[in-house]
Amino acid sequence: MxxxxxxxxxxxxxxxxxxxxxxxxxxxxxxxxxxxxxxxxxxxxxxxxxxxxxxxxxxxxxxxxxxxxxxxxxxxxxxHPADLTRPYPGVVATLEVLTAQGHALGICTNKFHAQSVQILDALDLSRFFGVVIGGDSLPVKKPDPAPMHAAFAALPGAPLLYVGDSETDAETARRAGQRFALFTEGYRQAPVAELPHAFAFGDFATLPDFVDGLA
CATH class of the missing domain: 1.10.150 (DNA polymerase; domain 1)
Structure with missing residues (x-):
């Protein structure tokens, strides 16, 4: 797991x-x-x-x-945190697969915690996550690795994987010494090749297979 x-x-x-x-x-x-x-x-x-x-x-x-x-x-x-906000294609199905496989899931974001929970609740995503660390949950935020460490500390299981879309996420994973999966369809500005990652994907349906390979 x-x-x-x-x-x-x-x-x-x-x-x-x-x-x-x-x-x-x-x-x-x-x-x-x-x-x-x-x-x-x-x-x-x-x-x-x-x-x-x-x-x-x-x-x-x-x-x-x-x-x-x-x-x-x-x-x-x-x-109005979720009037127009929607999960990316394949996200819900992938979270359902990962949960069914017994993996422990969490959130580490720079968005304020209360707003993060609002969005997760509104989109019926809260059910998947055992911990939500927001940008105001600790005195520091990403790319400081402390929020990521806190999220992993609240979850059982190994190996560990962080999934993000941006330069900030890649730098956070690097500083934390954690494996990073880069979602290529998000908000990054730099080319994919410039961001250190173990796995880059544009289709969420491919993520469970990568996770299986970690074991």
């Missing part, structure tokens, strides 16, 4: 539409034009405070407004 920890945004779920919508509500209130989806995706992966900082730099907004704008985006996103 393996322990498998997943990233959330860009790995299990395509959440950028709801993140962008919350950002654009925030920007509209502040009198700024909307952010396009392609740009929003480049800001995803390090939590809402970092996302807001990137948006502010993009528009040249006074950094002194960071706390206020972050609070507004958090409020908008918390009110």
């Amino acid at each position: 393996s322990a498998i920890v997943f990233d959330l945004d860009g790995t299990l779920v395509h959440s950028a539409p709801d993140i962008a919508a919350a950002a654009n509500r925030m920007l509209q209130e502040a009198g700024h034009p909307p952010l396009d989806m392609a740009t929003a995706i480049t800001f995803v992966g390090k939590g809402i405070p970092h996302f807001v900082g990137q948006v502010m730099a993009h528009y040249g907004i006074d950094p002194a407004q960071h706390a206020a704008l972050t609070a507004r985006m958090v409020a908008h996103y918390t009110a």
Whole structure:
């Protein structure tokens, strides 16, 4: 039985539409034009405070407004965390297979814990996971390896595998010394070859076979 920890945004779920919508509500209130989806995706992966900082730099907004704008985006996103967010194709079926095979599954994300649970509940995904570590669960967040270590510590089983989609996820796994599976259809910016990984996949149906090979 393996322990498998997943990233959330860009790995299990395509959440950028709801993140962008919350950002654009925030920007509209502040009198700024909307952010396009392609740009929003480049800001995803390090939590809402970092996302807001990137948006502010993009528009040249006074950094002194960071706390206020972050609070507004958090409020908008918390009110609508899963209106447009959906699991990637094959995710639910793959989680069902991995669970049936006896593997222990968890989440390690930079999204706030409460919002992560909201999304998992709304999409009926919470049933698969024994632990959810969010970006505010510890004093540090990814790429610091501590959140990943905490997620694995809460799960039984070995060998260990981390599954993510981004540069942040690859660096977290590297720092943690953990095997990394890269989902290639998420929000990464760099070419696949530039991210250290044990397995790269664009179809979730191929993941169980890789996990079987770890044993």
